[in-house]
Amino acid sequence: MIFKALSSKTRVEMLKLLIKEEYHVSGLAKALCISVPVAAKHVRILEDAELVESKIFGKTHVLNVNRERLYEAMETFSEEYEIEVRKGTSIVDALKEVAGVGVTRIEDKEFIVSIDDDEGFYVYEVDGRLPNTPINEYKMEKDGEIVIKRLVPVLKKKVKVKVKG
Numbered sequence: 001m002i003f004k005a006l007s008s009k010t011r012v013e014m015l016k017l018l019i020k021e022e023y024h025v026s027g028l029a030k031a032l033c034i035s036v037p038v039a040a041k042h043v044r045i046l047e048d049a050e051l052v053e054s055k056i057f058g059k060t061h062v063l064n065v066n067r068e069r070l071y072e073a074m075e076t077f078s079e080e081y082e083i084e085v086r087k088g089t090s091i092v093d094a095l096k097e098v099a100g101v102g103v104t105r106i107e108d109k110e111f112i113v114s115i116d117d118d119e120g121f122y123v124y125e126v127d128g129r130l131p132n133t134p135i136n137e138y139k140m141e142k143d144g145e146i147v148i149k150r151l152v153p154v155l156k157k158k159v160k161v162k163v164k165g
Contacts, residue, residue, distance in 0.1 A: 002073045005049035010034065011042050018052060018065040025061065091124060091146055092136040101148070110136040112148060121151040 005011055014028055023031070029039035043063060046052040050069045054061040085094045092110045095101045102114035112122040112135065124135055125147045131138050 001049045002051065002069070005045050005051055006073070008042065008045075010038075011046055014039075014042060014046065015051065015065055015070070018063055019067075022055075022062050022064045024063065028063070085140055087141060088139045090136050091126070091138045091140060094140060094146070095135075095148070109134050115148065115150065118150070123149050123151060125149065 006015075010032060013032055017023060017028060017031055025040050025043055026036050028043070029036045032039065043052060047054065051066055051073075052063050053066050054063050056062075081098050083094060083097050085097070092103055092112075095112065096103060100116040101112060102117070102119075103110050104113045105111075112124070113119060115122070123130065124138075125131075126138065127144045128147075
């Protein structure tokens with residue numbers, strides 16, 4: 001259902017607008033230069049896929065993105081691995097055994113800088129929690145699950161700067 005909802009360029013554009021701010025259907029229609037009935041039809045599809053939520057104020061429906069559901073859709077493309085390490089192995093050393101994980105050392109700390117050559121800022125979780133320990137100092141003492149998450153800016157701003165002479 002999610003991917004069907006995302007298959008329309010109009011619905012993707014709606015989500016881009018709704019990520020930035022809340023809209024009502026007529027506001028979306030105006031922003032996308034489409035009729036209100038057409039916008040309402042697209043909104044219904046997004047609501048059915050649970051990608052959009054609405055708050056009702058009297059007769060007005062204010063729409064916003066269900067970010068959690070959008071992130072769940074992206075999780076479909078994540079890969080899973082299983083490795084064996086000795087007790088006390090650091091997470092960063094364990095991850096070096098997984099193909100495609102790029103690690104860089106800066107002074108005495110190591111950081112994940114890429115996954116499958118996709119550079120960015122990454123955080124890690126162990127068994128669903130964000131540790132307060134740098135990744136190269138966290139030691140695996142028991143079986144667990146490591147999740148690496150790229151901090152993806154959903155909102156992106158481009159600023160063109162013109163310098164006057």
